[in-house]
Amino acid sequence: MSQPEVYVVQGKKHMVCNLQKSLYGFKQAPRQWYKRFDSYMLHHGFRRTLMDHCVYVKGTIIAELITLLLYVDDMLIMGKNMYEIKDLKAKLNVTFKMKDLGQAEHILGMEIKRDRTHKLLWLSHEKYVLKVLQRFNMDSSKAVNCPLHTHFKMSSKVTPQSKEEQLDV
Known part of the structure; x- marks a missing residue:
């Protein structure tokens, strides 16, 4: 300085x-x-x-x-x-x-909804995702059930088997 x-x-x-x-x-x-x-x-x-x-x-x-x-x-x-x-x-x-x-309704792009009578809480990124899609001109893209390729095979070998492995993820 x-x-x-x-x-x-x-x-x-x-x-x-x-x-x-x-x-x-x-x-x-x-x-x-x-x-x-x-x-x-x-x-x-x-x-x-x-x-x-x-x-x-x-x-x-x-x-x-x-x-x-x-x-x-x-x-x-x-x-x-x-x-x-x-x-x-x-x-x-x-x-x-x-x-x-x-009372919080939004934080960090998430929408917060509550149902106090049933003690339920929902967090949603829907508006944020739509905003991102619009920004990249993808808001009219087709929806897909699963974003993975059809040839991709899931295996139980890659999932954590113990509590310790789950904590390491």
């Missing part, structure tokens, strides 16, 4: 600017945002999952479990205890500038 041309000080040309915090738009800004958010979540009793470090979990039994999914600056909070969820949102809002969009 070098001094900005308008701020060059005579006799101190070898010195550079020291940023006190990351600035939005700089290459390190997303990393600094994640580090700040991560330390906040860990400090408040959440733990990162091993499979995805943007998934935070708090609690050990299902009734108390709260899961927070983070993608850049979007998050989805799930759990059975609405009091705990509202408390987490309030705490997050104190530290981070947030906007509560209410």
